[in-house]
Amino acid sequence: LELHMAGLAGWGINRYGSVLLPDATLKANGSPDPLFGVQAQAGIIAHPNPRIDVYGYFGTQRVGHSYFNENGSSYGYGNPGYSNAGCLQELSTLSCTANTRSVSEITIGGWWRFFKGKFGTVEAGTQLAYSRRQIWSGIGGDPHTSMSQIFFDFRYLPFQ
Structure with a gap:
């Protein structure tokens, strides 16, 4: 049994995650304002026998907000004055700013090594993933979106 955990938190670090959330916005005086971000991932891998691996992972990336309003206009990142009114309707004429707050995914899957010889290993695998984006x-509210995915893989690992 293997356990995997990793994380990173700080200001202006969002570019280092796979989601590529924004690192900074601007303050009212025009100077940069780094955004706080958190990235975390945890997983478990089980090897019930030498030919089978089963795994599960959860990962998330989140970003803070910083904003100001001036002369009736909204500025910054995550400003509640931004319009999300058109986010739930395709081809809407209303605006949809939709600044991302977080993206998370949970996934489970497995690998079956059905051939292992002196010239390599051949494996087949499947994975089920559920991803969710929150803004x-x-x-107009805080719409979100989610998606489920299923993958089937076949791979050859030479000389392994």
């Missing part, structure tokens, strides 16, 4: 609330 900062604004005018």
Whole structure:
């Protein structure tokens, strides 16, 4: 049994995650304002026998917000004054700013090594993943989206 954990938190570090969330916005005086971010991942891998691996992972990346309003206009990242009114309707004429708040995924899967010889290993695998994106609330609410995916893989690992 293997356990895997990794994480990173700080200001201006969001570019280092797979989601590529924003690192900074601007303050009212025009200077950069780094955004706080958190990235975390945890997983478990089981080897019930030498030919089978089963795994599960959870990962998330989140970003903070920083904003200001001036002369009736909204600025920054995650401003509740931004309009999300058109986010739930395709081809809407309403705006959809939709600043991302977080993206998370949970996945399970497995590998079956059905051939192992002196010239390599041949494996087949499957994976089920569920991903979810949440945005900062604004005018019109805080819509979110999610997606389920299933993958089938076949791979050859030479000389392993």
